[in-house]
Amino acid sequence: MEILFDEASQNPKRIALRGRLDLKGSGEIDLRFTSLTATDASNVLVDMSEVEFIASIGMRLLLTCAKAKAARGGKLALYGLQPMVAEALETAGIDSLIPLYADAPAALAGLHA
Numbered sequence: 001m002e003i004l005f006d007e008a009s010q011n012p013k014r015i016a017l018r019g020r021l022d023l024k025g026s027g028e029i030d031l032r033f034t035s036l037t038a039t040d041a042s043n044v045l046v047d048m049s050e051v052e053f054i055a056s057i058g059m060r061l062l063l064t065c066a067k068a069k070a071a072r073g074g075k076l077a078l079y080g081l082q083p084m085v086a087e088a089l090e091t092a093g094i095d096s097l098i099p100l101y102a103d104a105p106a107a108l109a110g111l112h113a
Helices: 023-037 056-071 083-091 104-111
Strands: 002-005 013-021 044-054 076-079
Touching: 002 023, 013 023, 013 056, 023 044, 023 056, 044 056, 044 083, 044 104, 056 076, 076 104
Parallel strands: 013 044, 044 076
Antiparallel strands: 002 013
């Protein structure tokens, strides 16, 4: 699992994930992803277009960070999800807690709505 962070982005922060968000992948990015997403009030856009699989542990990581972000007054949004990943998140009901968008412009508009 790989995490890319656009250092120039501030609000919203822009993060891209690549790989499998399973037990191994979640463990590889947990601390960095949490420090980038959950520690301040800025909004965060997460590009999920290169995440090919998500397990429940990956969903937990996203949900935990989204809740921490909300507690600080910020929002976390996901965009560009592959169909299988989007279906898994929707089936688990995560989409009612973390907004899912087709692309970055839609996610940015959603954060400002």
